[in-house]
Amino acid sequence: MMGTKSLFDKLWDAHIVRDLGDGWALLHIDRHLLHDLSGPPALASIANRGMQLHHPDLVFATPDHAVSSRPGRISTTFPLGGKLHGDLSRLSAEMGVRMFDLGQPGQGIVHVMGPELGIVLPGLTVICGDSHTCTNGGIGALAFGVGSSESTHALATQTLRMQKPRQLRIRCTGRLGRGVTAKDLALHIIGKYGTAAGVGCVVEFCGPAVEAMAVEERLTLCNLAVELGARTGIIAPDDRTFAYFRDKPYAPTGELFNQAVDYWQTLFSDDHAVFDREEQVDVSDLRPTITWGTSPEQAITVDGCVPSPCDIEDEAERNALVATLEYMGLEAGQPIVGTPIDWVFIGSCANSRITDLRAAAEVVRGKKVSASVTAWVVPGSENTKRAAEAEGLDRIFQAAGFVWREPGCSICVAANGEQIPARERSVSTSNRNFVGRQGPGARTHLASPAMAAAAAIAGVIVDVSAVSEVMS
Numbered sequence: 001m002m003g004t005k006s007l008f009d010k011l012w013d014a015h016i017v018r019d020l021g022d023g024w025a026l027l028h029i030d031r032h033l034l035h036d037l038s039g040p041p042a043l044a045s046i047a048n049r050g051m052q053l054h055h056p057d058l059v060f061a062t063p064d065h066a067v068s069s070r071p072g073r074i075s076t077t078f079p080l081g082g083k084l085h086g087d088l089s090r091l092s093a094e095m096g097v098r099m100f101d102l103g104q105p106g107q108g109i110v111h112v113m114g115p116e117l118g119i120v121l122p123g124l125t126v127i128c129g130d131s132h133t134c135t136n137g138g139i140g141a142l143a144f145g146v147g148s149s150e151s152t153h154a155l156a157t158q159t160l161r162m163q164k165p166r167q168l169r170i171r172c173t174g175r176l177g178r179g180v181t182a183k184d185l186a187l188h189i190i191g192k193y194g195t196a197a198g199v200g201c202v203v204e205f206c207g208p209a210v211e212a213m214a215v216e217e218r219l220t221l222c223n224l225a226v227e228l229g230a231r232t233g234i235i236a237p238d239d240r241t242f243a244y245f246r247d248k249p250y251a252p253t254g255e256l257f258n259q260a261v262d263y264w265q266t267l268f269s270d271d272h273a274v275f276d277r278e279e280q281v282d283v284s285d286l287r288p289t290i291t292w293g294t295s296p297e298q299a300i301t302v303d304g305c306v307p308s309p310c311d312i313e314d315e316a317e318r319n320a321l322v323a324t325l326e327y328m329g330l331e332a333g334q335p336i337v338g339t340p341i342d343w344v345f346i347g348s349c350a351n352s353r354i355t356d357l358r359a360a361a362e363v364v365r366g367k368k369v370s371a372s373v374t375a376w377v378v379p380g381s382e383n384t385k386r387a388a389e390a391e392g393l394d395r396i397f398q399a400a401g402f403v404w405r406e407p408g409c410s411i412c413v414a415a416n417g418e419q420i421p422a423r424e425r426s427v428s429t430s431n432r433n434f435v436g437r438q439g440p441g442a443r444t445h446l447a448s449p450a451m452a453a454a455a456a457i458a459g460v461i462v463d464v465s466a467v468s469e470v471m472s
């Protein structure tokens with residue numbers, strides 16, 4: 001019989017502990033990740049009820065959101081973060097959870113360190129009290145961001161109660177052009193379909209353009225699934241994925257690895273799988289893409305212009321656009337290229353992996369950051385930082401005038417006391433450009449690491465694919 005199951009169906013079915021009826025199921029959770037904002041209250045709620053973790057070996061913690069990224073930082077460099085870090089550290093120790101502490105290999109943004117350590121593997125269910133948990137779908141895990149009560153429930157039972165989501169498949173055909181990345185594709189997809197397109201859905205990304213991506217790029221693509229409104233994103237694991245996990249510290253080894261690969265090879269959508277919605281995107285003509293507004297869907301190709309209120313009939317929409325342009329300090333209809341910037345942030349769980357740092361370093365090599373720009377690189381994890389330093393990327397960035405920082409979320413969300421001042425403009429490799437996201441009044445343009453690096457050098461937004469030396 002021809003298979004009719006999607007990749008998601010296979011993972012869902014494999015994890016059902018009990019069918020609860022009406023599409024609801026109790027799922028086994030294979031990995032539960034905790035960070036310094038959502039982790040301490042979840043652990044405390046278990047401790048305060050006199051309960052124990054059901055399976056502490058499947059729970060892992062890392063401080064990332066509220067820790068300072070200042071070189072030489074310690075726990076209390078940002079005092080509020082020090083308190084959260086202390087709570088996470090103490091509760092983890094008391095309850096048998098492995099925490100990767102500051103300065104240890106493993107510490108980092110929770111969605112970067114999971115796959116990087118092989119804690120997150122293809123076919124596993126993964127949860128974390130964080131919306132970008134969807135990132136892990138890039139390696140073929142079924143990963144959900146959860147709320148605090150679900151997190152507590154999972155700590156106590158190692159299960160999650162969930163209604164089966166609908167399924168959207170986005171097939172990406174063609175080949176990405178030079179200077180065009182998974183980030184550009186993600187912004188393009190969100191711009192094209194909108195931030196509500198994925199509501200209630202799991203989005204499977206597939207097709208030749210996805211198959212051609214490095215594992216890190218697939219993580220970037222799935223990272224932005226939540227900005228499409230989706231419950232999560234997922235990509236079928238393939239030979240590249242299997243090779244990626246060959247040397248990861250928590251991945252199986254030897255015969256167990258071979259057995260794992262045998263199973264991982266069954267994780268794809270069958271030919272006759274049925275989706276609630278299917279879309280196709282030809283990536284061949286994509287250009288570097290950047291946001292101009294305060295929602296990730298407000299994205300244009302870098303050679304484009306910001307929209308003009310005159311072109312909008314609906315009054316409420318027109319007023320919203322006027323307000324957005326005012327917040328962003330942009331003129332209606334202006335080209336985005338040439339817009340002067342003040343900050344560049346290369347980091348976040350969207351784009352802080354080794355391939356991202358390499359791409360940015362390639363643009364920066366031998367050049368200088370514009371005198372008017374403050375430029376930071378915040379590696380996604382301690383392991384990424386060390387790998388980058390071993391390749392000399394830190395020296396390339398520092399010679400150009402970038403600040404080379406310690407791993408964490410930093411000014412992606414400005415929860416660690418680091419922020420972009422009001423009315424200052426950043427090109428950021430992160431995933432959210434909401435009002436006040438990088439600090440009250442801060443103006444954020446989301447883009448790829450290469451685009452951010454090129455903007456840092458030029459001092460204005462530029463089309464990285466038009467900077468000839470870069471492309472040679």
Ligand SMILES: CC(C)[C@H](C(=O)O)[C@@H](O)C(=O)O
Pocket residue numbers: 037038065129130131132145413
């Ligand atoms: C603070 C945290 C819970 C939040 C999230 O859930 O995503 C953050 O990581 C973000 O990116 O906005």
Ligand code: SF4
Pocket residue numbers: 064065109110111130132348349350408409412413430431
């Ligand atoms: S890097 Fe940004 S998006 Fe990712 S988990 Fe941290 S705050 Fe959230």
